[in-house]
Amino acid sequence: NSATIIAEEEEEKNPQEIRCRMRPPPTSPSPQEPRHRQAGTIEDGTNRRLQAQRHSKDFDKGAYSPRPDKNPNFRLFYLRLAFILIICGTLVTLLYSPTIDSSSTHLRLWGREFIDKRYVAVEEVDWSQVSKHLASLNKLSKDLKVGLLNFDGEEVQKWKQLAPDSECTTFALDYASGDVKWETLYPEWIDEDEQFEVPKCPPLHLPKAPTSLKLDVVAAKLPCRKWEKNWSRDVARLHLQLAAAKLAAFSKEHTVYVLLITDCWPSPNLFSCKDLISHENNTWFYKPSATTLKSKLKLPVGSCQLSVPLKAK
Known part of the structure; x- marks a missing residue:
């Protein structure tokens, strides 16, 4: 074969080059490569x-x-x-907080673990009107004695600043029970014949002033919820007005003025228009008759009880 003869001749000429060309590529690493990799x-x-x-x-x-x-x-x-x-x-x-004297306990702020929101009055006091009425009374007596009902601590201090020579006394008032509603005081029907029970109104506790206390002015702050449909049918509001009337009626035998702070009209059954001296903004100034107030307070709170039983005892 001519190809075989040519290959043999080339091998004879340059055998080393042919061997290198025909040597297969190394399949295993050189002895130095493993050492480098290791x-x-x-x-x-x-x-x-x-x-x-x-x-x-x-x-x-x-x-x-x-x-x-x-x-x-x-x-x-x-x-x-x-x-x-x-x-x-x-x-x-x-x-180490200072103790509070229970004898001067105030309705809304002092000595109360629980504040009944029904009695909270949010109206702002018109102090200019209050100062004007106090000035008119100072002409009659220099040392006025003022009874305060349902004012908070800051308002009481303001009263003392306006009348520094006056004696201000705060009165406590026990809250009415939560079960007492307006419908309870003024029910649609009562057992007048007393066939099943004797009609009786729930108690509304009134403040007891000392017999020796002589007040010249009774001031009370009343809640007013005009946004409610029947705002006039408010048990707490009626309770506070009864308390103010009680203090004014049983404070010795002399004229006692009543100052009410409220945006709503006071109850005409207790404080009539003929007794109204002045009304500006939310300040109502009355000069009621003590005799008239006493007679009204003897009546039941509402229609829940008959003033005179039908059956004679």
């Missing part, structure tokens, strides 16, 4: 171990770091400390 693998493992040790040291440092922003245990410690300080401050405030 060395690289060892270095990578060492670097990983060093990085893991650094991370572990950083974590240990963070766990015992005194800085609160790095250690949640310190944050919890400061929160507990602040909570304990708040509790201690509250206890000290309660222990």
